[in-house]
Amino acid sequence: MGEKVFTFSGGIHPPHFKKQTEKLALANAELPKMVTIPLQQHIGAPCQPIVAVGDLVKVGQVIGQAEAFVSAPIHSSVSGTVKKIGKFLAPGGATTCVVIEADGEDAWDESIQPTKNWLQADAKDLLRIVKEAGITGMGGASFPTHVKLSPPKDKPIDVVILNGAECEPYLTADHRLMLEMPEKVVTGLKVMMRILGVTTGYIGIENNKMDAVAAMERAVADEPGIEVRVMQVKYPQGDEKRLINATTGRVVPSGALPMEVGAVVSNVGTAAAICDAVVEGKPVIERIVTITGSAIEQPKNLVVRIGTQFSEVIEQCGGYKGTPGKLLMGGPMMGLAQYTDEVPVIKGTSGILVLSEEDARLPEPSACIRCGKCVDACPINLLPLFISRYSLNGDFEAAEKYRAMDCIQCGSCSFVCPAKRPLVEAIRVARGEIIAKRRKG
Amino acid sequence: MKNKLIASSSPHIRSKDTTTTVMRDVLIALAPAALAGIYFFGFGAVKIYLLSIASAVITEYIIQKFILKTSVTIGDLSAVVTAVLLSMTLPVTAPWWIPVIGAAFAIGIVKQAFGGIGSNFMNPALAARAFMVASWPVIMTGSWVTPGVDAVSTATPLGLIKESGGFGALSEAGVNFTDLLIGNVAGCLGETSALLLILGGLYLLWKKVISWRIPVAYIGTVAVLYLVTGAAMSEILVQLAAGGLMLGAFFMATDYVSSPVTPKGRLIFGIGCGVLTFVIRKFGGYPEGVLYSILLMNVVSPLIDRYTTPKVFGEVKKA
Numbered sequence: 001m002g003e004k005v006f007t008f009s010g011g012i013h014p015p016h017f018k019k020q021t022e023k024l025a026l027a028n029a030e031l032p033k034m035v036t037i038p039l040q041q042h043i044g045a046p047c048q049p050i051v052a053v054g055d056l057v058k059v060g061q062v063i064g065q066a067e068a069f070v071s072a073p074i075h076s077s078v079s080g081t082v083k084k085i086g087k088f089l090a091p092g093g094a095t096t097c098v099v100i101e102a103d104g105e106d107a108w109d110e111s112i113q114p115t116k117n118w119l120q121a122d123a124k125d126l127l128r129i130v131k132e133a134g135i136t137g138m139g140g141a142s143f144p145t146h147v148k149l150s151p152p153k154d155k156p157i158d159v160v161i162l163n164g165a166e167c168e169p170y171l172t173a174d175h176r177l178m179l180e181m182p183e184k185v186v187t188g189l190k191v192m193m194r195i196l197g198v199t200t201g202y203i204g205i206e207n208n209k210m211d212a213v214a215a216m217e218r219a220v221a222d223e224p225g226i227e228v229r230v231m232q233v234k235y236p237q238g239d240e241k242r243l244i245n246a247t248t249g250r251v252v253p254s255g256a257l258p259m260e261v262g263a264v265v266s267n268v269g270t271a272a273a274i275c276d277a278v279v280e281g282k283p284v285i286e287r288i289v290t291i292t293g294s295a296i297e298q299p300k301n302l303v304v305r306i307g308t309q310f311s312e313v314i315e316q317c318g319g320y321k322g323t324p325g326k327l328l329m330g331g332p333m334m335g336l337a338q339y340t341d342e343v344p345v346i347k348g349t350s351g352i353l354v355l356s357e358e359d360a361r362l363p364e365p366s367a368c369i370r371c372g373k374c375v376d377a378c379p380i381n382l383l384p385l386f387i388s389r390y391s392l393n394g395d396f397e398a399a400e401k402y403r404a405m406d407c408i409q410c411g412s413c414s415f416v417c418p419a420k421r422p423l424v425e426a427i428r429v430a431r432g433e434i435i436a437k438r439r440k441g
Numbered sequence: 442m443k444n445k446l447i448a449s450s451s452p453h454i455r456s457k458d459t460t461t462t463v464m465r466d467v468l469i470a471l472a473p474a475a476l477a478g479i480y481f482f483g484f485g486a487v488k489i490y491l492l493s494i495a496s497a498v499i500t501e502y503i504i505q506k507f508i509l510k511t512s513v514t515i516g517d518l519s520a521v522v523t524a525v526l527l528s529m530t531l532p533v534t535a536p537w538w539i540p541v542i543g544a545a546f547a548i549g550i551v552k553q554a555f556g557g558i559g560s561n562f563m564n565p566a567l568a569a570r571a572f573m574v575a576s577w578p579v580i581m582t583g584s585w586v587t588p589g590v591d592a593v594s595t596a597t598p599l600g601l602i603k604e605s606g607g608f609g610a611l612s613e614a615g616v617n618f619t620d621l622l623i624g625n626v627a628g629c630l631g632e633t634s635a636l637l638l639i640l641g642g643l644y645l646l647w648k649k650v651i652s653w654r655i656p657v658a659y660i661g662t663v664a665v666l667y668l669v670t671g672a673a674m675s676e677i678l679v680q681l682a683a684g685g686l687m688l689g690a691f692f693m694a695t696d697y698v699s700s701p702v703t704p705k706g707r708l709i710f711g712i713g714c715g716v717l718t719f720v721i722r723k724f725g726g727y728p729e730g731v732l733y734s735i736l737l738m739n740v741v742s743p744l745i746d747r748y749t750t751p752k753v754f755g756e757v758k759k760a
Contacts, residue, residue: 367559372702381751411452
């Protein structure tokens with residue numbers, strides 16, 4: 001293809017492992033009999049329950065609400081009875097959850113109605129819909145989307161970029177979404193552009209998903225101002241600042257947000273959720289999850305209700321193959337390791353990855369040979385070998401001087417290190433110490 | 442199941458490269474030139490390689506096992522790489538104890554005494570060679586033979602130029618450029634075949650074991666300096682192909698531990714090596730400047746790293 005391929009400097013090429021699921025069409029997971037819905041599934045203030053034990057709830061009904069601006073309401077994903085409200089284990093640690101026993105009716109709340117004339121709705125109403133639908137970044141970081149779409153007046157936005165890179169190995173949720181529901185993604189993008197008053201939109205997709213590129217290009221064919229940008233397969237291509245750099249050439253200043261260069265970046269899954277919210281009035285009650293890995297019997301791409309236990313989802317994929325060694329929420333580069341499968345799917349669960357004991361085993365670190373591969377791989381131009389060494393020696397001031405706080409924690413350095421040193425892991429320790437010190441000081 | 446899951450921090454996958462695979466690639470890259478050394482100089486070369494490897498590995502084993510009582514890392518092949526590199530800088534006429542002492546010095550003093558792999562501040566093979574040139578100068582630099590069965594005493598191409606003070610001495614002695622490229626000239630075991638060393642260097646570049654910066658900056662600087670000082674193209678080519686330049690530029694200067702890690706630092710390092718090599722070859726007392734150039738630059742490489750820290754992505758210039 002004669003198309004221009006966009007990219008950034010640095011980065012790595014981890015093996016994809018996407019073959020197992022990239023050809024598998026989306027399917028609906030079975031309706032759960034019981035859901036455990038955490039009241040904090042996003043970065044920002046946790047929600048307070050607005051239901052009580054014994055209440056009857058319906059699908060899409062608000063069960064958690066917060067006054068804070070940086071927060072997103074939580075909705076019930078099933079119809080049934082509230083059984084418990086209390087602390088339960090969630091992928092990010094124990095948090096207040098609402099446990100609902102489903103009645104099997106799957107009855108939707110009456111309030112959920114399609115928006116009339118949403119094409120004519122004004123930006124304010126659209127923004128309110130996004131907020132009330134509880135939309136948070138579906139790529140994994142889970143930042144409340146309405147906050148992103150409300151930039152301060154002095155930061156004019158001129159471009160919305162959708163992240164369809166899906167650069168994490170193993171994951172194919174975004175790939176299938178773009179292939180099967182490209183028009184939803186485009187509609188969501190148009191809504192975001194309308195809210196922000198922007199006329200330019202890019203959809204960045206890595207060139208290992210040319211079928212998704214083709215589907216998206218067909219979907220935007222009649223949309224002036226929206227363009228699909230094909231990007232080189234490279235990790236971390238999907239990182240916000242990498243994506244802005246690759247698609248527009250703009251450089252977000254260190255420590256600043258994308259709005260500084262007039263850009264808003266959102267995941268394609270977020271755009272699809274916005275489409276559901278605006279067109280159908282549907283809040284976030286489900287999401288696409290890629291269930292895969294060497295210890296999963298039948299890898300799948302499933303649409304799963306929020307609050308479904310990982311163990312149940314895994315059961316629907318034929319259960320474990322052999323003995324699982326590691327269970328992750330998300331991809332292998334930045335995913336969160338879980339020590340049990342008794343945790344619920346949340347809005348940010350892009351994948352459930354289970355590695356076999358053999359694949360989970362981490363190699364023993366040996367001495368740094370100063371090969372500089374971590375330096376070449378770092379997309380931020382840091383010197384991970386030095387920062388990690390200072391961190392391990394407890395010299396956090398030196399680590400800070402070497403710009404530990406600029407690290408995006410993509411893990412490229414640890415991945416490439418031939419001596420198998422825990423580079424990003426040590427940098428994280430330094431960052432923790434530096435932040436703690438700043439708070440004290 | 443609960444207690445069996447590993448819950449470590451990301452990333453959860455690692456590349457297949459290890460220190461051992463990197464060292465193995467270096468050995469593969471060195472093989473053609475090393476084998477050419479055996480082809481041209483005969484069985485004596487085999488003896489030197491084997492003695493050197495055995496001495497390096499045994500020294501590392503004894504030090505780690507009995508003196509430091511740490512884990513033994515001879516399996517990472519780094520000692521073998523040092524031994525092979527050292528052998529390649531020895532003349533075939535060297536007596537058996539030269540590779541034995543040299544390799545033991547390289548591993549025992551230059552590498553392990555400073556903390557083992559990753560901590561030596563100089564390239565061990567080169568530092569050992571420097572030590573031996575100082576200790577046994579006649580054996581190390583004065584006993585060259587022509588390749589082949591009827592080996593007779595002669596000087597190396599660079600030695601000829603140095604002694605006679607002119608480039609014309611080469612053709613008078615019957616050394617032509619093709620021989621120089623292939624390695625059919627007097628010299629150290631593994632540094633005579635420029636062509637095969639370049640081949641090995643390209644392999645390392647292809648395997649991404651080394652970056653282009655040091656070798657290109659090094660060789661380029663030497664070429665440019667001869668060019669601007671008015672050397673003829675033929676002389677420039679001889680200067681590039683002769684002596685240890687290719688071995689040094691691709692295999693010694695690129696030694697991870699003793700060279701800078703920053704992209705800009707690698708260029709500066711390479712240029713520094715090039716300038717010093719030119720100066721020593723042109724004005725110094727030795728015919729060959731690669732050894733000391735790299736060692737001197739090794740010493741300043743931490744300094745180079747410090748002053749060439751790359752600009753962080755999105756770093757705003759301080760007003």
